[in-house]
Amino acid sequence: MTEEGGEEGANAMTPGPAKRVKVLFPMPLAKAYDYLARGDLRAGDWVEAPFGGRLAVGVVWPGALDEVPAEKLKSVATRLGAPPLSSAVIDFVGWVAEYTMHPLGACLRLVMRSGDALRPPSGATSYIPSGQAPARMTEARQAALSAFAGAPLTVRRIAELAGVSEAVVRGLVGSGALKAISVDPDPPFDAPDPLKPGVALSPEQARAARALIAATGRGGATLLDGVTGSGKTEVYLEAVADALQRDAASQVLILLPEISLTLPFLKRVEARFGAEPAAWHSDLTGAARRRVWRRVCDGSARLVIGARSALFLPYKNLSMIVVDEEHDAAYKQEEGVIYQARDMAVARGARAGFPVILASATPSLESVVNVEQGRYELVRLTARFGSAALPKVALVDMRRDGPEDGRWLAPRLVDAVNARLTAGEQSLLFINRRGYAPLTLCRKCGHRMKSPHADAWLVEHRFENRLVCHHTGFSMPKPPACPNCNAVGSLAACGPGVERVAEEAQALWPNARRAVLSSDMVQSPVHMRAVLEAMEAGEVDILIATQMVAKGHHFPNLTLVGVVDADMGLTGGDLRAAERTYQLLSQVAGRAGRAERKGEALLQTYIPHAAVFSALERGDRDAFLEAESEGRSALAYPPYGRLATVTLKSKDERRLKECASAHKGALFNADGVIVFGPAPAPIYRIRGEARIRFLVKTRRDINIQAFIASWTERVRPPAAVRRVIDIDPYSLA
Numbered sequence: 001m002t003e004e005g006g007e008e009g010a011n012a013m014t015p016g017p018a019k020r021v022k023v024l025f026p027m028p029l030a031k032a033y034d035y036l037a038r039g040d041l042r043a044g045d046w047v048e049a050p051f052g053g054r055l056a057v058g059v060v061w062p063g064a065l066d067e068v069p070a071e072k073l074k075s076v077a078t079r080l081g082a083p084p085l086s087s088a089v090i091d092f093v094g095w096v097a098e099y100t101m102h103p104l105g106a107c108l109r110l111v112m113r114s115g116d117a118l119r120p121p122s123g124a125t126s127y128i129p130s131g132q133a134p135a136r137m138t139e140a141r142q143a144a145l146s147a148f149a150g151a152p153l154t155v156r157r158i159a160e161l162a163g164v165s166e167a168v169v170r171g172l173v174g175s176g177a178l179k180a181i182s183v184d185p186d187p188p189f190d191a192p193d194p195l196k197p198g199v200a201l202s203p204e205q206a207r208a209a210r211a212l213i214a215a216t217g218r219g220g221a222t223l224l225d226g227v228t229g230s231g232k233t234e235v236y237l238e239a240v241a242d243a244l245q246r247d248a249a250s251q252v253l254i255l256l257p258e259i260s261l262t263l264p265f266l267k268r269v270e271a272r273f274g275a276e277p278a279a280w281h282s283d284l285t286g287a288a289r290r291r292v293w294r295r296v297c298d299g300s301a302r303l304v305i306g307a308r309s310a311l312f313l314p315y316k317n318l319s320m321i322v323v324d325e326e327h328d329a330a331y332k333q334e335e336g337v338i339y340q341a342r343d344m345a346v347a348r349g350a351r352a353g354f355p356v357i358l359a360s361a362t363p364s365l366e367s368v369v370n371v372e373q374g375r376y377e378l379v380r381l382t383a384r385f386g387s388a389a390l391p392k393v394a395l396v397d398m399r400r401d402g403p404e405d406g407r408w409l410a411p412r413l414v415d416a417v418n419a420r421l422t423a424g425e426q427s428l429l430f431i432n433r434r435g436y437a438p439l440t441l442c443r444k445c446g447h448r449m450k451s452p453h454a455d456a457w458l459v460e461h462r463f464e465n466r467l468v469c470h471h472t473g474f475s476m477p478k479p480p481a482c483p484n485c486n487a488v489g490s491l492a493a494c495g496p497g498v499e500r501v502a503e504e505a506q507a508l509w510p511n512a513r514r515a516v517l518s519s520d521m522v523q524s525p526v527h528m529r530a531v532l533e534a535m536e537a538g539e540v541d542i543l544i545a546t547q548m549v550a551k552g553h554h555f556p557n558l559t560l561v562g563v564v565d566a567d568m569g570l571t572g573g574d575l576r577a578a579e580r581t582y583q584l585l586s587q588v589a590g591r592a593g594r595a596e597r598k599g600e601a602l603l604q605t606y607i608p609h610a611a612v613f614s615a616l617e618r619g620d621r622d623a624f625l626e627a628e629s630e631g632r633s634a635l636a637y638p639p640y641g642r643l644a645t646v647t648l649k650s651k652d653e654r655r656l657k658e659c660a661s662a663h664k665g666a667l668f669n670a671d672g673v674i675v676f677g678p679a680p681a682p683i684y685r686i687r688g689e690a691r692i693r694f695l696v697k698t699r700r701d702i703n704i705q706a707f708i709a710s711w712t713e714r715v716r717p718p719a720a721v722r723r724v725i726d727i728d729p730y731s732l733a
Contacts, residue, residue, distance in 0.1 A: 023049050023076065024061040026112045029105035032061035034068055037076040044084030046118050049076045057118060059085055059108060082118040083297050085111070085314055088352045093312075095351060096344060101705055101725045102337045110312035110337060117293040124185040126152035127169075127178040134175040140164040141172055152183050186291035188300035192273035194245040198237060199272075205231050208379050209238040215377040216243065216320065216355035221346050223326075223367050224359040226381030227390060228590025229554075232359045233265075235381065236322050237272050239357060243320040244273075244302060250319035251296070254305045255341060257328035259283055263529055264553075266305060273303065280306030280313065308333060308341035311348065319354045321345045326358035326367060327583050332730040340728055361590060362583040365576075365632065366639040368625055391561070391592040391599030393616050395608045402604075408496040409504055413562045413602050421512060421541060425597060426557045429501055429544045430588050431564040434518050436462035436500045437493030440478070447484035449491070454686040460493050462503070472687050501564055502544045509542060517545040547584060553591065559599045561592045566603040566613065574732065575637055578612045582624055585616055636697070638728065642704045645729045646694040646712065647681065650721040653690050659721045660692040666714035672699035673707055682732060689722075693732070 021041050024032035035049050043062040048055045055077055093111060097104040112118075129145055140162070147153065147161035155173075159166045172178045201209060208224070215222040216239050226232040240252050254269070256262050259281045269277045278292045278301035292313070295301035299316035306313075308331050311321075323331070323342050331341040342358065343366075349356035358367055358376070370376040396410045403410050409417075409429070417427045437460045440449040449458040451469035458467035460478065468475045481488045493500070502516045515531050528548070534540050538557045543549065569581035585603060593599020605613055615624035633640045648663070650656035660678040667675055677694035684690055698704045708725060717723050 018070075018075065020065050020070075020073070021076065022061045022063050022065065023047060023058040024108055025051055025056050025058040025105050026109035027056075027105045028103045030103050032058075032063060032104070034066045034073055035076045036070065036073045039079065041076065041079060042084065044086065044090060046080035046082050046084065047076045048078040048080065050074045057112070059090075059112075062090065080118045082294075083299075083314075083316065086316055088318065089314055091351055092348050095347065096337070096339065099347070099705065100337055100339050100727055101708065106337050110309065111314050117290045117297075121185050121290070124154070124183055125180050126154050126183045127158065127173065127180055128152050130176055130179040132176050134172060134177040138168075140168045141177070144169050144172055145177065152181055185287065186294050188295055188298075189278050189302070190275040191300075192244055192275045192277070192303045194241040194273065196272070196274045198241070199234055201234060201238075202231070204381060204383060205235050208381050209235045211379045212236060212239045212357065213242045215379060216357065218377075219349075219353060219355050220377065221349065221356045221358060221370070221375070222377040222379060223363055223371050224357055224379050224381070225363050226359070226361060227383065228361040228587065229390075230361070230381035230383060232361070232381060233268065233324070235379075236324075236357050236359055237269070239355075240303070240320065240322065241273070243355075247317070247319060249299060249317050251299065251302050251304065251315050251317050252320045252322070253310060253313075253315070253318060253345075254303075254322045254324060255308060255310060255331070255345060256305065257307070257325050257330035258548075259307060262305060262307065264532070269303065269305060275303070277303040277305045280304060280310040282307065311341050311344055318348070318352065320357070321349055321354075322357045322359065324359045326360045327362055327364040329580065329730055334726075334731065338724070338726045340730070343728065362586045362621070364583075365579055365625060365628055369629065369639045390619065391589055391601050393589055393601045393603065393619065395613055395617055396602050396604045397608050398604050398606045407504060408501060408564055409508070409562070410604055413604065414508060416560050416562065416600065416602060417509070417542065420560045421509065423559075424557075425559040426535070426538065426540065426555060427542050427560040427562065428549065428555075428558055428588070428591060429505060429542060429562050429564060430546075430549070431496060431498050431501050431544075432547045432568060432584065433495075433497045433565070434461075434546060435459035435468065435497040436503075437495050437497050439494040440467060440491050441494060442482040442485060442487060442490045443492050444487040444490045445482060445485040447482055449483075453688050455684045456686075459497065462493070462499050471683065496564060498544055498546050505542055505544055512541040513539065514542045514544065515540045517543060517548050519546065519548060547588070549588070549591065555591060557597070558592055559597050561589050561599070561601040563588065563601065563603045566605040567607055570607075570610065570612070575632075575643075576730065578610075578624075579628055582612045582615065582621070585612075586621070589616070636699065639700075641700055642698045642702065643729055644696045644704050644708060645726045645732065646696065646708065647724045647726070648678075648692045648717065648721055649689045649724065651688050651690070652720045655718055655720045656690055656692055659715070659717050662715045663694065663712075666711060668711070670702075670707055672702045673697070673704075695732070 018036040018038050020034055021037045022032040023035050041060050043060050045060040047060060048057055093107045097107040129148055134141055143162040144158050144164050147158050155166050155169045158169045212224060212235060224232055224236055243250055243252050256265060262279060262281050266277060266279055278295060280292050292301060296304060297314040304310055323345050326342050333339050346356050371378045396412050401410055401412055420427045439457045440460050449467055451458055451472060451474050453474055454469055454471045456469055456471050458469055461468050465478050466475050467478050482490050498518045505514055517531050532553060535543055535555050563585060566585060570577050589601035592601055611627055648656055648659050664678055674697045675694055678692045681691035681693050696704060696708060
């Protein structure tokens with residue numbers, strides 16, 4: 001294979017004596033394989049080598065060579081010219097594979113999402129003025145020539161800037177007034193300016209920034225614990241600036257839990273450092289992803305902002321990670337390689353010796369305990385920025401003061417919204433449930449509409465007149481008659497979803513400016529941002545929304561938050577149910593009163609005596625965490641013990657049950673280890689697969705991975721059964 005040009009081209013292996021190297025492929029493979037190679041190949045180099053009857057892209061991997069005769073080894077075909085993976089990335093991939101108990105090659109796949117980024121794309125054609133005037137100058141042509149500010153531009157971009165048609169621009173090309181040049185379609189990102197002044201900090205913020213810089217200078221993990229609206233972002237950006245200034249080649253990663261936070265956050269960071277950061281999230285185009293991947297790999301993308309998968313980009317010199325909203329459950333990856341990005345970030349920093357900042361207004365119990373036990377440092381922000389005050393939280397006892405039948409908003413909440421409308425202020429009605437109603441049943445025979453591919457109820461989406469399974473994506477039109485008894489018009493919606501609350505709001509306040517925000521109703525990130533910007537600008541009176549608005553948004557005129565169903569997060573027997581409920585409701589309540597006007601949050605609940613609601617009403621987070629900590633400690637649950645699940649999945653229930661029985665028979669006694677199960681998963685069937693689960697519980701000092709490895713090595717599942725291991729599970733659904 002010939003060189004494709006530049007240092008990033010592909011190079012055929014040079015003549016000379018062959019040596020053995022190991023190559024790892026980004027596939028679900030447990031190990032790297034031995035190959036023969038000519039030339040100077042080192043660990044981290046990208047290569048092409050024959051695998052499975054084709055040439056596959058892989059990475060030269062460190063490790064002991066196998067005792068395979070040389071004549072049985074295949075040869076590496078090509079070395080790709082992309083910058084090699086750093087030793088820190090190689091080390092991290094290996095550690096993740098061991099910790100998560102997933103195949104080494106599958107973990108490498110997290111780093112290499114696509115082989116396209118390993119070869120330089122063809123140069124894009126852009127244009128610059130040639131200095132030659134066209135034979136005939138028109139006003140449109142003059143506007144097009146005046147659009148240039150030095151940098152080459154595409155035909156489309158020239159037309160956009162000049163406000164002319166592309167035909168005008170092509171006419172200038174044809175006349176020789178514009179000349180074509182080839183440019184890299186993946187230009188490097190401009191370097192951030194760490195010396196550019198940030199926003200003015202309050203005295204408390206300035207003290208916190210100094211403390212955070214001092215803590216990160218010592219390395220390790222630091223928890224930045226600040227109440228909602230205290231300005232945590234501005235504080236940790238000062239630490240980011242310090243890291244960028246210390247080393248001109250350093251790279252910093254800021255992790256955010258979801259795309260809805262990533263998009264507006266980019267503008268804040270660009271304003272702070274005077275340069276566009278590299279964004280990494282699921283909504284990027286293929287070309288944009290390729291650019292970020294290449295520039296992270298060569299080190300020119302120095303500031304990266306992204307969702308959890310950004311943790312696995314091929315950084316050349318990663319020197320700091322910030323995990324914003326560190327408590328958020330969205331950091332848990334539940335498919336493929338299963339991992340918790342917050343915990344992986346802390347491990348990444350510890351292994352490479354750089355600092356990690358965990359920021360939250362409602363930190364996870366794990367992080368709080370790590371602070372108490374001296375593993376993390378702590379920096380606190382106790383007050384909101386400026387004159388803003390924390391909202392008053394009050395409970396609405398739905399047993400005594402609930403709404404009339406068929407309604408979901410209690411009179412007290414309705415009166416509070418009316419008062420805000422009169423005062424020209426905004427209200428947020430929050431319910432963390434998509435659709436119109438979570439259950440549809442027949443009033444005549446009691447039949448419940450169920451997903452055909454999962455043991456889950458179909459959720460009615462009335463705006464689209466469809467029934468949807470949120471676990472599998474199955475969707476069907478709502479039938480006019482019950483499929484069980486054929487009664488026409490008997491299907492009734494039970495319980496409220498965001499659409500039903502929106503319907504009630506329309507009936508109560510027909511003249512108010514309303515907007516609905518839910519993940520399955522947002523057509524695109526642009527649409528979502530338009531709704532949020534309208535809310536920020538005061539163009540919406542009542543916003544009805546799910547958890548998309550719970551964190552990271554600043555609505556200056558929002559003074560009332562009404563939580564329609566505060567109890568819903570406490571059902572299901574989830575270990576972290578109370579903690580998650582406290583975090584979510586505290587975050588959503590914190591949207592109120594973030595400017596000069598005082599805020600209030602009303603929580604509708606049928607169990608006002610529950611500890612989580614008492615703590616929210618009193619604003620006593622520390623007391624709640626202390627009680628939660630005592631309960632977990634008494635049961636030796638995380639963070640005082642360890643959990644893992646071993647889940648067996650199959651469409652063949654007979655073989656599934658046989659496999660579960662074999663796993664039970666292979667169990668052995670081990671000190672400090674308890675295994676519960678086998679038991680059907682709470683949602684037994686998803687996408688046609690039945691699921692049986694074991695729950696492994698150990699003391700904190702037990703190597704849970706070693707126990708599971710010793711146990712599962714005794715049983716080999718049949719081809720019809722999949723075995724999935726989740727270390728530190730967050731959901732048992």
